Amino acid sequence: MDVWGSQNTVAGEQMTGEEEDWELAESGKDALIVLLDIRKTMLSPYPHAAEGAPTTWFHAVVELVIKLLKSKVIANDNSLLSVIFFGMALLDTDVQSTFEPMENSESFKDYSVEDDVDSESSYQPAFSVGSLDELMDGSLRKRFRKRRLTTFPLHVTKGVSIGVELYALVVAQRKNTPVALDASTNTPLKTETKWLCEDTGVYLTPDQIKKYIDYGGKRVYFTRDDVVQIKHYDAPGLQLICFKPSSSLKWNENIRAPYFVYPCDGYIEGSSTAFKTILNSMVKKKKIALARLIARKTSEPRLVALVPQKEVNDEMGQLQPSGFNVIFLPYLDDIRDIPVGAVPTVGQEKIDAAKNLISKLKLTEAPNFENPALALDEEILEFDESKDTTLPDAEGFGQGEAKDAITIFRDVCGAELLDASNSKRKSSTSGGRKTTTKKSAKVKEGAAGKPVAEETFDKEEWAALTASDAIQKKTVAQLKAFLHAHGAAAVGRKAELIDAVKSVLEG
DSSP states (O other), rough: OOOEEOOHHOOOOOHHHHHHHHHHOOOSSOOOEEEEEOOOGGSOSSSSSTTTSSSSSHHHHHHHHHHHHHHHHOOTTTOOOOOOOEOOOSSSSOOOOOOOOOOOOOGGGGOOOOOOOGGTSSSSSSSOOOHHHHHHHHHHHOOOOOOOOEEEEEEEESEEEEEEEEEEEOOOOOOOOOBBBBBTTTTTTOOOEEOOOOOOOOOOGGGGOOOEEETEEEEEEEHHHHHHHHHHSOSSSEEEEEEEEGGGHHHHTTOOEEEEEEEEETTTTTTHHHHHHHHHHEEEEHHEEEEEEEOOTTTEEEEEEEEOOEEEEEEEEEEEEOEEEEEEEOGGGEEOOOOOOOOEEEEEHHHHHHHHHHHHHSSSOOOOOOOOOHHHHHHHHOOOOOOOSSSSSSHHSSHHEEEEEEHHHHHTTTTTHHHHHHHHHHHHHHHHOOOOSSSOOOOOOOOSSSEEEEOOOOHHHHHHHHTTTGGGGHHHHHHHHHHHTTTOOOOOOOHHHHHHHHHHHOO
């Protein structure tokens, strides 16, 4: 029994790996723009309220955007994501505009130049989402753009060629390639390989490295250019060989996922007309074409079948485009002869039981199977929000006897001075540097009618006090407050505190 197997030779596996790398190669960046409606209706309570659930619809959408951003970073760190809020009022400008309300997705219709008679024609809305879970599932799903792999000619005869584009219909998704990072700078590292001569210990250049094969007991050496010329069979393209009836192609005569070709007038002018003529003739006569495919300069020639596909449309738009499905046919060494033993006979009772079992099974929708290895890899790369256990337990300190003990300790140690200095430091940094008069403090009337100096902790002012030796007039409390404001230790007598202040000013 002949069974079509996968390529089991080393050369075939290497070729398949190279083709997959070529198919997965994507240039450019993925850009995504998220539009968020922030009108009052978005601030209504979220109906599925539960423990840990968002409180409003706006918070639910923000959580979705955060998850979407993380998934984009994991999938491709070159992705661009923009968030735009609409439904806002322009209050800080002189010119205000009133925008039309966007009640549904019909506002996104592509209004091209068309006659009024076509205004009642049906069209497809821009999007259709029924629930938040559906929106989240669709947004987090990784999408692949239909990029063409290459453009080359389809040689019909010796003097007639058609320009076509090659597409990959199915590509196996693999794990992301790990990137080595520098431990100190966290920048990507570039891997370089250098070869040393075993006899002299000198680094070898690429021109000095040669390959060889054993032939007739001798080594036949090849340079890098020789290897490139040996692998080069012909220029990339499709060479039409002959036509066959559609019934001659068996359903199992394929060894990998197919390609798809589509005409390209930009490569050869008039290709669409000739391509459509050949495709319609093959569909009418129920024919397929045998051809030789060379996808790249270094690719091996493959025998393929070109199966025509007509364009299919419905009231909502195009379902499938017109073109040729490129089916990879097996070579002789791709066919394995597997011995099959005698087939056991099954009684009618077992057949009826199996029929009854199948009839009872009900599948509401097509199952969606996920790759567990890829899912595990994505989960490992996701950021796990963990609790910082090095921070004080504020919730525990605010309960029971510990709360009263902490309050007494703060009162005894003068915590109000530290709080006051921190508040003044924040106000000075937020409002810019404070400017004073010629004196170091501005005098103002206090609550008791006596002048009170407004204390500042600006380094320039304290440096002037240190230079004029006026810092000796500062009290211990003022020195400690300055040190606390700049995050320095305030321990010791007045002389030690002054030295600490000088160290802060010099640092």
